[in-house]
Amino acid sequence: MILVKDELKRSIERIQNKLDAHGVVLSELERGATDHSTRITELEANVGSLTTRVTYLDNRCEDLEGRMRRNNIRLLGIPEGVEGPRPTESVAGLLQELLGLDEKPLLDRAHRTLRSRPREGEPPRPFVIRVHFFHVRNDMLKRSGDASPLLYKGRRVSIFPDYTTAVAKKRASLEM
Template sequence: MATARQKDLVKSKKNPSKVGEADASSLQEMMNAIRDDICGKIDLLSSELRSEIATVRAELGSSITPLQQKVDRHDDTIRELEHAASDQGDCINELEDLVQTLKKQVSQLNAKCEDLEGHSRRNNIRLVGIPEGVEGPNPTEFVSGLLHNVLKLDHKPIVDRAHCSLREKPKTGDPPRPFIIRIHYYQDRDRILRKAEELSPVVYQERRAWFFPDYTTAVAKKRAQFGEAKHLLRSIKEVKSRLVYPALLKITLPDRTLHKFEEPSAAEKFIKSINTRSPREGPFGLFT
């Protein structure tokens, strides 16, 4: 007995056009089924993706919100710091201007104090080399008599006060402290210094004594810097020099040309140039 499939084959052999239409219809149905299946899966995946994206977006939103708040707070803090830095910069500029002003004022006050101290010492003499303790209970009277006798003055100078320098009393064998002597009259003070220079070396109790003007520490240091220049000038007999207060070296050449120097290096350079002139030229620019 023939099966249905065999019958169909027999029919298809008898009518091939009908068989082609049946296959095409079957293929179309299969394609439609595949398309529906693919579309369904795509829709499912799209739905899942949308759900996951929404979840991620929600999570990101919940995470970004506190971060944004922190950023906003940091922005506010940075703005405050910028304003504070700007204010501090203005304050620093004002303080720098104030410091410069105060430095000028301090410099002026120091110069004024130095000048006042120098003037207060104009009548003073610093006497070095007198043995410690010989002045007795009345150093003022002792110094007045010492100046009169040692320097062979016409009269005893009026001494306002006299005392040893205020440093610690020296030990046995150490050099004695210098005497600080204030002469009542400035003319007597100059006369004493000139007389001491004329009688140099001055000796008291078989010890040499030195007489110096009583300069401030700053002035004494400035004057000491001209020591080399004064040493060079001693070898040139034709030149006259004088170191005037506070520290100005005046050099007078034989042709009466006056040169003034406030810097020791400039004075030394000038003095050395005097002895390095041409052999046909004198030491002061004059031909011999």
């Protein structure tokens, strides 16, 4: 009888020790879960504020890029190589001829878009032109719309405002 009692006592002690060890592990897990929950809450707050900040900065960048391009126009359809070594001057003369302007417009810059030179049979790269005066740019766009279609050496030429991709998409969605 004493033997069975001692055996039961040892068994109960082993079970009690295991329960105590499990209790320690569970309390450590609870503490870890609480710490993780606190950290996740803090991170979610940080992500929310950073998302707001990124949205604000994206809008600002879009606005700044749009303002930077305000005086720009795009000229499409002019064959490659026509611009020669001084593209700004040759494009000013070309615009004067195409639009019937009294004098050459004052251009700050004129260059082809930054993609590789097209192969034979592909359309030429557009020109991006920075017009010095905004009212001259608007006059040129108005004249190009009035004189449509514009032709240069028998080829159709188009003049458009130089909008950012986002603005162009927004304008296209409004026109439909």
